């Protein structure tokens with residue numbers, strides 16, 4: 500049997516999600532039926548200190564781990580990018596730093612999987628994509644939800660026309676916290692200097708689901724960028740980022756296609772209310788796709804829904820199909836996006852069809868317009884498209 504191709508990852512930043520991602524990365528790929536590739540963490544960089552990177556390595560590769568490849572700790576992001584052993588870099592800094600760090604990675608010829616949102620605005624997304632093209636280097640927004648098995652199941656139902664033409668999508672991600680109690684003003688979730696706020700941090704998932712169904716899964720000639728028809732944004736009194744955002748989108752029918760209708764989408768995201776306060780089986784769906792012949796419903800937090808139901812209206816109650824997607828203890832599910840990025844890189848692709856550049860760009864354009872309507876801006880140093888050529 501052929502040996503799996505080993506993908507050598509460099510991890511940039513050592514916070515919460517970097518640790519979670521690295522742990523998922525090291526789960527034996529055969530446990531999910533993957534035999535063509537295997538992931539290895541060969542370098543970790545912290546902007547704070549080399550010791551912080553070393554502590555991270557000691558944690559993820561501590562006793563019980565079988566990785567054969569050595570892993571180096573770096574005290575700067577730049578130093579990691581000089582390491583020839585690194586094939587692909589996972590960027591896990593706050594939003595404010597994605598643009599500069601990714602530009603640097605691409606300049607050094609390193610493939611990049613960057614945490615969501617890819618960048619802070621559409622101009623930055625375009626500049627980054629030009630940089631990837633110039634250096635012929637892979638770039639992907641780490642929208643992990645798109646790569647989960649539940650998304651593939653949903654994709655098949657939509658493409659099979661299981662519920663007819665989908666005319667409305669609604670998605671909610673609301674986390675039910677009192678921001679003043681749980682987020683210090685310096686916390687990345689509410690800090691303007693780190694490009695915090697509900698829209699960029701949470702609303703990106705809602706937009707991703709909406710775009711997946713009403714854009715990505717349509718044939719290329721039928722993809723239309725939606726119009727923002729309305730939005731409401733409540734700004735955090737302490738820091739000025741948004742703590743609640745609602746957006747109404749209109750996807751006009753493509754002019755070249757007869758008998759196709761407009762589709763509407765509604766996204767809601769908020770800190771103070773919960774997507775569902777009901778933790779029983781009766782909880783409301785968090786993503787709802789309404790079609791001409793029925794609906795597809797997702798349950799659980801929209802970044803990782805655990806249940807999918809398909810309800811076909813003309814066949815009565817017996818037509819309900821349900822699929823559950825339990826995630827094993829100790830795993831979040833981020834290895835699926837790593838598999839996707841790794842395979843694209845092995846195949847010499849610059850982008851992934853699952854999360855293509857034009858879609859990351861289109862989603863940034865929507866977020867820009869929503870922010871513009873409510874006058875939410877980030878500091879110039881965060882919104883800039885001027886690449887400094889280095890990262891502090």
Ligand SMILES: NC(=O)C1=CN([C@@H]2O[C@H](COP(=O)(O)OP(=O)(O)OC[C@H]3O[C@@H](n4cnc5c(N)ncnc54)[C@H](OP(=O)(O)O)[C@@H]3O)[C@@H](O)[C@H]2O)C=CC1
Pocket residue numbers: 511512513514515516517544545546547548551591592593594596614615616643687693700802
């Ligand atoms: N996919 C998912 O489910 C999730 C994704 N995310 C995304 O991951 C990214 C990081 O989030 P998260 O890990 O929660 O954030 P953390 O605050 O836990 O970690 C961010 C890390 O970035 C580095 N960093 C560099 N500059 C700064 C700075 N000025 N202020 C703070 N940290 C800095 C630090 O690492 P060091 O000191 O080592 O350089 C820090 O530990 C965001 O894009 C977020 O949207 C977050 C949570 C869940």
Ligand SMILES: O=C1OC[C@@H](O)[C@H](O)[C@H]1O
Pocket residue numbers: 700701802
């Ligand atoms: O990406 C995310 O998903 C889960 C949320 O709790 C987190 O704040 C966010 O960054």
